[in-house]
Amino acid sequence: MKKYFFLFSIIFFLSGNSFNLFSQIKFEDYFESRTLRIDYIHAGNATENSYYLHELKEEPYWGGSKTNLLDIFNYGKYKIEIRDSATNKEIYSRFYSTLFSEWQTTAEAKEISKSFHESVVVPFPKKTVKAIFYTRDKKHNLHNKFELYVNPNNYFISTERRLEFPKFEIINNGDPANKVDIVILPEGYTADEMNLFREDCKKFSQYLFNSSPFKENKNKFNIWGVAAPSPESGTDIPAENIWKKTLLNTSFYTFDIERYLMTEDYKSVRDLAANAPYDQIYILVNSEKYGGGAIYNFYNVCINRHRAEEYVFVHELGHGFAFLADEYYTSDVAYENFYSLDIEPLEANLTTLVDFNSKWKHLVDKETPIPTPNIEKYKDKVGAFEGGGYVAKGIFRPEQDCSMKSISIDNFCVVCKNAIEKMINFYAE
Secondary structure (H helix, E strand, C coil): CHHHHHHHHHHHHHHHCCCCCCCCCCHHHHEEEEEEEEEEEEEECCCCEEEEEEEEEEECCCCCCCCCCCCCCCCCCEEEEEEECCCCCEEEEEEECCHHHHHCCECHHHCCCEEEEEEEEEEEECCCEEEEEEEECCCCCEEEEEEEEECCCCCCCECCCCCCCCEEEEECCCCHHHCEEEEEEEECCCHHHHHHHHHHHHHHHHHHCCCCCCHHHHHHEEEEEECCCCCCCCCEEHHHCECCCCCCCCECCHHHCCCECECCCHHHHHHHHCCCCCCEEEEEECCCCCCEEEECCCEEEEECCCCCHHHHHHHHHHHHHHCCCCCCCCCCCCECCCCCCCCCCCCCCCECCCCHHHCCHHHCCCCCCCCCCCCHHHCCCCCCEEEECCEEEEEEECCCCCCCCCCCCCCCCHHHHHHHHHHHHHHHC
16 A cells, blocks of 8 residues: 555656646657747637638747647637647647637627637647647637648748848847747837837846846746837827827727727737747837737737836736736726636636635635735735726635736736746746
8 A cells, every 4th residue: 555655646746846747748759940830810709709721831930848848727718739640649739818819708799790810839840730729618618619730841831931120139048948038029119219129128128027036037038129110100099090100000999998009910910020939929019108918828018118117018928928817907998707707717816716726725824714805914915805807896816916906016926926937937947
């Protein structure tokens, strides 16, 4: 009996202290060190969604991990899964969300159907693979929505570079395969403002490492910039009848929310990002108007000239990199019933208390009540404070305050810090 218990203990220890140790894939067996990009159209309405292939592209860099090829986090609305066609073995996967998935929760999606350009990037396969696209339902179950076989020798895989511009190093700590690589893209900087963009890249990189746990893990990051001027300076502000000719076509008033600064031109975003190896895309917009946005494994957006710019930059990366949820509940948003109260949110920093054991209950002191009163006694305690995810009732956050809740710097709660650090280690292992 002791022998079996000892064996079980070893297996438990190894599985609990590695990233899916026994199921990760040997990169060189299946992939080349460059990127296959699958572009598609995602169309539908509040209740329906369909995928339509647009094109396949080969890109010169692979910035992702070559060790952790299978996603372990189960975050996001969608999943891309790559399988070896000969054996049907899963050899790569990533979860992600998109602007379309957010749009589906708006009132407009109940009235009309709409299409969005999307894409996924995966390591370039050595042999034919099957790509499977999954969409979650409201209970978080994944459904196979689209399948595609890709032969790497297909001469219709385009190598054309549409937005080719020089990249430059901001921070270089080594091989992109074991670093978190962020590429910063300029939006609304003219040719005469490229020096400003370079200086902004340095400034905003420092902002990132002013906050924990990024500051403690600075040596695990590479940050790149792409010197790509726009014809005009600034960005679109539709409500003020301001329209600018820019490279990435960003706009305030996304989903008719003034501060929400995003772009539907994802094709151009991917084309420009392809100039550098990357795990995360960050669009830096040349504007003094407050705004920004981010979507998990999609892209992040921040303005460059506002008193709250440092907060926006780090807060948005919390969304785009670690799938952290907004913990505020008093600001206007376009979403309706964004979270179902009868199941746990996928995000690490929100709970409905339906299954609190699966969240951060292990971090709560025994004497702290759940739910936790929002009073001075529990100001610096981990608990379950009501209000978060855009609603005041039924959803709970880990601490009274956090950089995912208020305009504050270096203020991530312990749950958010843990989630960020796990993601850093996943890419940098």
